[in-house]
Amino acid sequence: MRIAATLKTAYSNALIWNYQSLKQKTASSTQKRYAKNHMLVLGIESSCDETGVALYDTQHGLLAHALHSQIDMHAAYGGVVPELASRDHIRRAIPLTQQVLQQANKTLQAIEGIAYTQGPGLAGALLVGTSIAQSLAMALGVPCVGVHHLEGHLLAPLLEEDPPAFPFVALLVSGGHSQLMRIDGIGQYQLLGDTLDDAAGEAFDKTAKLLGLGYPGGPALAQLAQQGRARFQLPRPLLNSPDLNFSFSGLKTAVLTLVNQQSTLDITTMQDIAWEFQEAVTDILTKKCLKALKQTKLKRLVVSGGVGANRRLRERLNLETAVRGLSVSYPRLEFCTDNGAMIAFAGAMRLKDMQPQVSDYSFNVRPRWDLAELQSPK
Numbered sequence: 001m002r003i004a005a006t007l008k009t010a011y012s013n014a015l016i017w018n019y020q021s022l023k024q025k026t027a028s029s030t031q032k033r034y035a036k037n038h039m040l041v042l043g044i045e046s047s048c049d050e051t052g053v054a055l056y057d058t059q060h061g062l063l064a065h066a067l068h069s070q071i072d073m074h075a076a077y078g079g080v081v082p083e084l085a086s087r088d089h090i091r092r093a094i095p096l097t098q099q100v101l102q103q104a105n106k107t108l109q110a111i112e113g114i115a116y117t118q119g120p121g122l123a124g125a126l127l128v129g130t131s132i133a134q135s136l137a138m139a140l141g142v143p144c145v146g147v148h149h150l151e152g153h154l155l156a157p158l159l160e161e162d163p164p165a166f167p168f169v170a171l172l173v174s175g176g177h178s179q180l181m182r183i184d185g186i187g188q189y190q191l192l193g194d195t196l197d198d199a200a201g202e203a204f205d206k207t208a209k210l211l212g213l214g215y216p217g218g219p220a221l222a223q224l225a226q227q228g229r230a231r232f233q234l235p236r237p238l239l240n241s242p243d244l245n246f247s248f249s250g251l252k253t254a255v256l257t258l259v260n261q262q263s264t265l266d267i268t269t270m271q272d273i274a275w276e277f278q279e280a281v282t283d284i285l286t287k288k289c290l291k292a293l294k295q296t297k298l299k300r301l302v303v304s305g306g307v308g309a310n311r312r313l314r315e316r317l318n319l320e321t322a323v324r325g326l327s328v329s330y331p332r333l334e335f336c337t338d339n340g341a342m343i344a345f346a347g348a349m350r351l352k353d354m355q356p357q358v359s360d361y362s363f364n365v366r367p368r369w370d371l372a373e374l375q376s377p378k
């Protein structure tokens with residue numbers, strides 16, 4: 001059956017069936033599927049400017065994943081344009097779903113559960129993934145679960161071979177978040193520290209903008225820093241504070257002052273500023289991670305989110321944990337930023353442990369959603 005046809009069927013079925021018969025139909029098929037000891041889960045990510053789709057099998061692991069990034073489309077505007085993002089998700093989501101099914105050599109009917117990013121994110125963009133996920137799930141008679149985007153990021157390192165066991169300390173450093181958490185299991189997240197202002201990724205992006213690099217500037221700034229050397233001195237806000245919080249906006253302002261002091265912003269100067277900025281962020285993140293491990297007496301650190309792709313940060317964390325007999329894990333580079341695999345995985349973990357329940361297949365998105373509200377599925 002073609003996916004477009006399935007979606008059409010889903011919508012027309014919704015009009016024909018009354019709620020009660022839908023409830024009965026869903027309950028019986030859901031129960032039947034939960035009785036199986038493994039599950040094939042389709043994951044759909046559409047919270048911002050990347051459409052990600054993946055198939056995760058609870059027994060055989062990740063079978064396929066595909067991603068379309070909208071960066072080129074938004075670059076001309078210097079940031080994400082929400083309406084353009086939603087429209088592009090509509091164009092991409094179904095072809096990407098067809099692509100992962102083909103890659104994994106699976107049919108649509110083989111899908112036993114669907115996970116989608118329910119929030120936080122852009123409302124219109126979230127609605128695209130949600131409506132496709134819920135419609136497909138209703139047409140196939142399979143359970144559907146909304147995943148918290150940050151839970152997806154947090155659990156992404158568990159997709160790798162030899163995944164770290166619970167409990168561990170997680171450093172989530174993305175475009176919108178800089179948090180340290182104690183993770184005791186799925187849905188058992190305790191916030192240890194947070195940013196008081198900008199996120200680490202945001203600081204990379206804003207500093208890159210000051211240096212005239214494109215959007216998003218984080219990776220370009222990191223690349224520039226590779227050729228830089230120690231020449232300037234930037235502050236390390238909250239480096240020695242007794243808590244586990246971060247603050248990055250002062251660092252960005254210090255870069256602005258430094259840039260304004262330069263008579264010319266030649267390439268060498270830009271490289272040296274980028275080098276010092278990256279060192280400052282790395283110093284802060286490394287020190288706070290070590291402090292969190294010490295405070296919690298845990299031995300494992302897990303890093304996720306886009307800034308987790310930063311080579312210098314990985315180098316420092318690898319070194320500092322190794323000399324202390326601690327371990328550190330990361331997702332593969334492509335799963336640091338938004339992707340469908342992390343949503344399929346987090347959804348599979350939740351579906352696997354959830355009691356059979358009836359879904360009303362409503363299009364319920366949560367553009368603002370505190371991770372602390374999440375509960376363990378058990």
Ligand SMILES: Nc1ncnc2c1ncn2[C@@H]1O[C@H](COP(=O)(O)OP(=O)(O)OP(=O)(O)O)[C@@H](O)[C@H]1O
Nearest residue numbers: 174175176177201218222305306307309310337338
């Ligand atoms: N190599 C790198 N070095 C530093 N920063 C990087 C690197 N690669 C990506 N980033 C930054 O990571 C961020 C994107 O990460 P991610 O996709 O996890 O964030 P997001 O999804 O936008 O935010 P959130 O998940 O908090 O809503 C951007 O700010 C980008 O500049």
Ligand SMILES: [Mg+2]
Nearest residue numbers: 153174337338
């Ligand atoms: Mg993200």
